[in-house]
Amino acid sequence: MTKSALxxxxxxxxxxEKLLxxxxxxxxxxxxxxMVEAVGSMTARLRLIAHERHLRPGGTVSGPAMFTLADVGIWVAIxxxxxxxxxxxxxxxxNINFLLRPPHGxxxxxxxxxxxGKRLAVGEATLFADGSAEPVAHAVGTYAIPAAKK
Structure with a gap:
């Protein structure tokens, strides 16, 4: 049995980007x-250009900023x-797990x-500090998809 193409x-x-x-x-x-950087087969890649408003005391990118990036990223893939x-x-x-404190960047x-699916989508998001191979956070999300309007 062969897998169907993604x-x-x-x-x-x-x-x-225009629609957003x-x-x-x-x-x-x-x-x-x-910024939306890429979309591919069942994937999307986005970038957060961390501004001062995204930082928490100590100069690290805040959890709420990373949560938002994960949420928007999976939504964009859908x-x-x-x-x-x-x-x-x-x-x-x-659900998000914060793994490391990313530096300001x-x-x-x-x-x-x-x-x-037609009514549900499930995705995962892995977040990285730019230039690092080690993840700073990992999230898994479920999204309800509205019924098509007739």
């Missing part, structure tokens, strides 16, 4: 700091594969969809 994205990085600007401008409140009709997909659960999230 689904490919139906939206490009530029299309996703239109429907989710609050993501960039205070200046653009979250959007890339299912299109703008899934803008209403909502997080129903997101960019944080990269590598997202992979584990399940992409």
């Amino acid at each position: 689904p490919q994205p139906i939206m490009t990085v530029d299309e996703i 600007d239109e429907v989710f401008p609050q993501l960039h409140h205070g200046g653009r700091t979250v 959007l890339a594969h299912m299109g703008p009709g899934t803008l209403g997909a909502v997080t129903s659960n997101l 960019d944080v990269i999230v590598e997202c992979r969809l584990l399940k992409l």
Whole structure:
């Protein structure tokens, strides 16, 4: 028995960035700091350009900033594969484990969809300090996908 090919994205990085600007401008409140870098087969890669507002005392990127990056990253992976009709997909659960304190600097999230169904999607997000191979956080999330409008 052969495995079927993994689904490919139906939206490009530029299309996703444009859509986010239109429907989710609050993501960039205070200046653009979250960038979609790539989408691939069941994957997405985003970058957080850590600004002072993303830091906690001690100069490390805060947990809430990393949580947001993981959540948006998995959501973007879903959007890339299912299109703008899934803008209403909502997080129903997101569990994150913080592994290391990232220094002040960019944080990269590598997202992979584990399940992409009609009503549910499950994905994982691994976060890295830019230039480091060691993860700083790992998250797993489940997203409810709205029924198609008829």
